Amino acid sequence: MRNLISTLMRAVRRPWMIHVWWSIALVVTCVTGAQLGARTLNWGVSPLVWQGERGAQFARISSSLAELERNDIAFSEGLAISRLRTALIALASEDGGWLCGDYESKALENAKTWFDTHPDHHATRELQPFIPDGLRACEKRM
C-alpha cells in the first residue's frame, strides 16, 4: 500500500503532470462557461419572448372580441384583409433562407389563385403592392 502511494505521489509530482492538471481545468472551465452562457441568455431572453407572446395573445383576444361584438360583415372582412396584409408583408420581408412545407406552399398557391380570380375584390386591390413578394416565400421547397 505504501509502495502504491509513493508511486502515485512520484507520478503526480512529475513535471509533465502540470499540463494534465491544467488540461482538466481547461475542460471544466469550458463546460462551465458554455453552461453559464446558455443560462444567462435564456434568463435574459425568455421573459422578453413570454412578454411578446402575451401581448400578442391579448391583441388577438381584443380583435376577436371586437369582431364578435360588432356583428358587422364589413368589419370582419376588414380584419381578415388586415391579417392577410400583415402575413404577406412579413413573408415578403424574409431573407429567403427558409424552406416551405407542402402545407405552406399549398396555402400560398391557393392565395395566388384567389387573387388571380378576384382581381376586382378590394382585398386584391388594397394588397396589390405586397402580393408578388409575399407569395414568393415558397420558391424554395422542402
Add this chain to the structure above:
Amino acid sequence: MLKRRWNVHLVWMAIVLAGGMSSFYLGAYAVGFTLTQLAWQNHRSDHFGNIKAAIRLLTQNDLTAYHRFSEWQLRDGVDHLAVQYGEWRCSDTQSRTLSRARVWWKDHPAPAPRYAPFDRMIEKGWSACSGP
C-alpha cells in the same frame, strides 16, 4: 528554471481564461441562434395559417364563418394565457379586455357541451390577470 515553470502556469492560465470566455460566448450564441430559429419558424407558421384562414373567410364571405373563426381565435388566446409560465402583471387595458371577453363568453354559451378539459383550460385562462 523557476522562471520557466511560472511561465508555463501563466500561459496555461491565459489559455483557460480564453477558453472559458469563448465557451460562454459560444453557449449564449448557440441558445440564441436556436431560440431565434424556433421563434421565427413559429411566426412563419402563424403567417401561413393566417393567409389560409383569411382567403377561406374572404371566399365564404359569411358572417357566421367570420364569427366562428373569431370565437376560435378568442379561445386560443385565452388558452395561451392559461398555460403561461410564471407570475405576470396585467396592464389595465389587458385586464379590461379579459373581463370583457369573459362576459361575452358567458353570454354566448356553446349550443353543444364542449370537451371538459378545454373548458377547464379556458377557466384557468380567465384568471391570467388576477395575480399580484
